Amino acid sequence: MTTTQLLIGEEWVDAADGATAATINPANGEVIGTFADGSATDVDAAVAAAQAGFESDAWRGMSPDARGKVLWRVAELIEENAVEIAALETLDQGQPTFVSTNISVPLAAQVFRYYAGFATKLEGKISPVSIPDQLSLQQRSPLGVVGLITPWNFPLDIAAWKLAPALATGNATILKPAEQTPLSTVRLAELCLEAGVPAGVVNLVTGGPEAGRALVAHPGVKKISFTGSTAVGREIVKTAAADLKRVGLELGGKAASIICDDADIDAAVVGNLQGALFNTGQACGAFTRFFVHRARVDEFVTKLASAADSLKIGPGQEADTVVGPLVSAEHLDRVDGYVRSGEQQGAELVTGGERVGGALENGFFYQPTVFTEVEDDMTIAQEEIFGPVLSVMPYDDLDEAVARANGTSYGLVGVVWTQDLKTAHTLPSRIEAATVFVNQLPLIDPGSPWGGLGASGWGRELGSYSIEEYTETKTTFINLG
Numbered sequence: 001m002t003t004t005q006l007l008i009g010e011e012w013v014d015a016a017d018g019a020t021a022a023t024i025n026p027a028n029g030e031v032i033g034t035f036a037d038g039s040a041t042d043v044d045a046a047v048a049a050a051q052a053g054f055e056s057d058a059w060r061g062m063s064p065d066a067r068g069k070v071l072w073r074v075a076e077l078i079e080e081n082a083v084e085i086a087a088l089e090t091l092d093q094g095q096p097t098f099v100s101t102n103i104s105v106p107l108a109a110q111v112f113r114y115y116a117g118f119a120t121k122l123e124g125k126i127s128p129v130s131i132p133d134q135l136s137l138q139q140r141s142p143l144g145v146v147g148l149i150t151p152w153n154f155p156l157d158i159a160a161w162k163l164a165p166a167l168a169t170g171n172a173t174i175l176k177p178a179e180q181t182p183l184s185t186v187r188l189a190e191l192c193l194e195a196g197v198p199a200g201v202v203n204l205v206t207g208g209p210e211a212g213r214a215l216v217a218h219p220g221v222k223k224i225s226f227t228g229s230t231a232v233g234r235e236i237v238k239t240a241a242a243d244l245k246r247v248g249l250e251l252g253g254k255a256a257s258i259i260c261d262d263a264d265i266d267a268a269v270v271g272n273l274q275g276a277l278f279n280t281g282q283a284c285g286a287f288t289r290f291f292v293h294r295a296r297v298d299e300f301v302t303k304l305a306s307a308a309d310s311l312k313i314g315p316g317q318e319a320d321t322v323v324g325p326l327v328s329a330e331h332l333d334r335v336d337g338y339v340r341s342g343e344q345q346g347a348e349l350v351t352g353g354e355r356v357g358g359a360l361e362n363g364f365f366y367q368p369t370v371f372t373e374v375e376d377d378m379t380i381a382q383e384e385i386f387g388p389v390l391s392v393m394p395y396d397d398l399d400e401a402v403a404r405a406n407g408t409s410y411g412l413v414g415v416v417w418t419q420d421l422k423t424a425h426t427l428p429s430r431i432e433a434a435t436v437f438v439n440q441l442p443l444i445d446p447g448s449p450w451g452g453l454g455a456s457g458w459g460r461e462l463g464s465y466s467i468e469e470y471t472e473t474k475t476t477f478i479n480l481g
């Protein structure tokens with residue numbers, strides 16, 4: 001059984017009060033390890049260590065080239081340990097092996113390599129000013145100590161896409177992974193030290209909401225980058241108002257997929273099912289609401305339900321598993337509660353709708369579930385379920401489909417299925433979402449921004465956008481007179 005500690009400076013230590021908590025294998029409900037359950041005292045220690053790390057010669061004095069090399073080395077170490085890290089992610093999170101092996105681990109390495117290149121390219125500029133004999137030059141400077149709070153659905157990747165740009169730009173960091181899935185982040189912190197990140201530049205406080213709250217409230221933390229639920233995002237904004245701390249928020253989603261009357265229905269069934277059930281629906285960009293032209297809806301529902309029924313449900317460790325467990329017993333109950341609410345509010349269950357029993361009954365498995373007759377104001381059409389639950393809704397014309405697709409508070413992802421070039425170009429701009437996918441499942445690439453509108457959050461991560469998230473513009477006026 002694994003036992004993990006906090007990383008404060010370069011020391012691995014227990015929580016100050018000795019508290020620990022268990023992490024559970026969602027495929028069978030068994031405890032797989034314990035982790036140090038950090039509190040405000042540990043956050044204080046981590047912030048002090050990070051401040052020292054930020055100001056250290058080892059970090060401040062490190063050349064951009066050397067900093068880039070360290071990030072590149074983290075990427076190499078992730079790849080050298082890929083099999084072990086993917087297995088850890090599958091064990092702790094439940095991710096099907098094809099997801100942890102082909103997406104989570106390679107993407108984390110790719111993100112570090114992408115930002116390694118930025119370390120030597122943080123250029124400033126000189127602005128023409130009208131005051132005589134003055135040179136106004138601007139440089140990008142790091143923020144200082146930044147707190148990185150991550151959720152349980154893609155623990156390694158989301159940690160990587162915060163940590164890599166924060167380090168490339170010269171900040172010192174405190175990672176706070178979700179209490180359900182700390183293990184791959186602990187491993188990532190170990191690899192950072194092995195790669196040559198100086199003491200205090202990467203700190204790790206495992207634990208639950210109490211540790212997260214302490215990090216957000218700490219006056220020594222200059223920015224919180226948070227990925228998680230909208231409710232917690234709102235609480236963070238309120239707390240951060242006290243010292244006007246910078247906040248980046250990647251929150252929930254309720255993606256609408258518009259399937260036009262000219263869509264290739266077979267391709268739409270495959271792509272939408274993958275988009276809906278990627279990591280068992282535990283993805284912020286998961287496709288959840290399917291607006292299908294009335295002329296095609298029967299064909300779509302029949303094919304979607306039949307394809308959903310055919311998917312292999314099982315532990316993530318089994319190579320052919322497509323639908324793994326949900327992350328926890330609590331989350332399983334939450335997803336089931338949404339399905340029951342859908343039935344009570346009058347939606348029609350086409351397939352699924354039950355947790356999986358038999359050999360899988362000790363794990364947190366739920367059947368892929370398809371509803372029709374879903375009204376826009378039903379709870380299942382408005383709230384993020386974060387599980388394998390799909391709602392199909394017919395529409396008659398595109399204006400109606402767009403209005404209904406835009407009818408939630410979220411704005412993370414939208415999807416369009418059409419074979420018409422004009423629709424493919426014009427419809428995305430009418431969908432209120434930060435990212436729109438045309439004729440495909442959700443994609444993430446280090447070079448392309450990710451983030452949300454409305455209740456889906458503030459700011460963008462990935463691409464060059466992250467550089468702005470982790471730097472300030474510093475202006476110097478030089479008297480040339």
Ligand code: NAD
Pocket residue numbers: 149150151152153154158176177178179207208209210211212213216227228229230232233235236249250251252253283284384386412450451452456457
């Ligand atoms: P959560 O909000 O419950 O927890 C996220 C993290 O915040 C955890 O580390 C948790 O310990 C910490 N936390 C909890 N309460 C806190 C508080 N009051 N102050 C500070 N930290 C606190 O979310 P979750 O259940 O772990 O993750 C699922 C959510 O994450 C979903 O809503 C999903 O859409 C969202 N998500 C969004 C994106 C995106 O890019 N937009 C990506 C992945 C997940």
